[in-house]
Amino acid sequence: MMRSVPHHEPQQARTNGSLTEVAYEALKERLVLLDIEPGAPLSEQSLSAELAVGRTPLREAFKRLESDHLVVTYSRRGTFATPVDITALSEISEIRRVLEPLAAGLGAVRADAEDRRHLEKLRDGLAALPADTSARDHMEWDLQVHRAIYRATHNAHLETALVRYGNLATRIWSVAAPRLADVGSHIVEHIELLEAVRGGGSERAERLMLEHMQAFEVRIRTVL
Known part of the structure; x- marks a missing residue:
């Protein structure tokens, strides 16, 4: 059973969680259907504006997508769509x-x-x-x-x-x-x-x- 959100949890934490889900779902579909081409960079600035989410939930979404093998993040280079293996x-x-x-x-x-x-x-x-x-x-x-x-x-x-x-x-x-x-x-x-x-x-x-x-x-x- 999913854990319900405690009433004492800060509002910002709940908001970030829901925005992370929005960003994750939107990007996942684009990556899976190759609307975002394999190897293409994912710009935090443009995606943050397009999806109307902040940098923090967007980066959390990137982490989830990386665990799904859909993106890869390189230090000082950024995040990219993974190649199709x-x-x-x-x-x-x-x-x-x-x-x-x-x-x-x-x-x-x-x-x-x-x-x-x-x-x-x-x-x-x-x-x-x-x-x-x-x-x-x-x-x-x-x-x-x-x-x-x-x-x-x-x-x-x-x-x-x-x-x-x-x-x-x-x-x-x-x-x-x-x-x-x-x-x-x-x-x-x-x-x-x-x-x-x-x-x-x-x-x-x-x-x-x-x-x-x-x-x-x-x-x-x-x-x-």
Whole structure:
């Protein structure tokens, strides 16, 4: 259970904490989807103004992003987006092939009413995607689907681990996407997966997720 903020905690500490989260989430998505290019510098001054956060919460966000292997900070040089390590695909895939089906199976069993409503909304959204949806938007949908399934496990440790490895895998996919013939077909696979998790079919959900993971790796390797 998350610790509630004590009433005696200074207001500035609470404010900095919430602003750190704002900066962290905003930068994480840009780094994962390569809106911030690998190797690009992250300017504290410009980001502080753009995100409307102070230097202290921004630096705290940088620390969290560094632990996620999304940025690297050098003394006297600054903070930079990490390169995309394509060679790490095998190691990342080994972990995801085990944990992703586990999450799908647990999510099918543990999802509450709110989870199932969200999964249904994602399923309907995917089914209505227009044919001209960009590769980047497809990848954003992919992140949303996987993260919704992680949340449905109600296992914070599993969710944290999967978000981290999913982010790293998405960065590799973002490099490969321009050379893939049909990114959308990979995302459409989620419709059946979402129905399985939402409907409580744990074995089917596990099987579909494993097949999805295997297909993902094969697709990436064809263009890398």
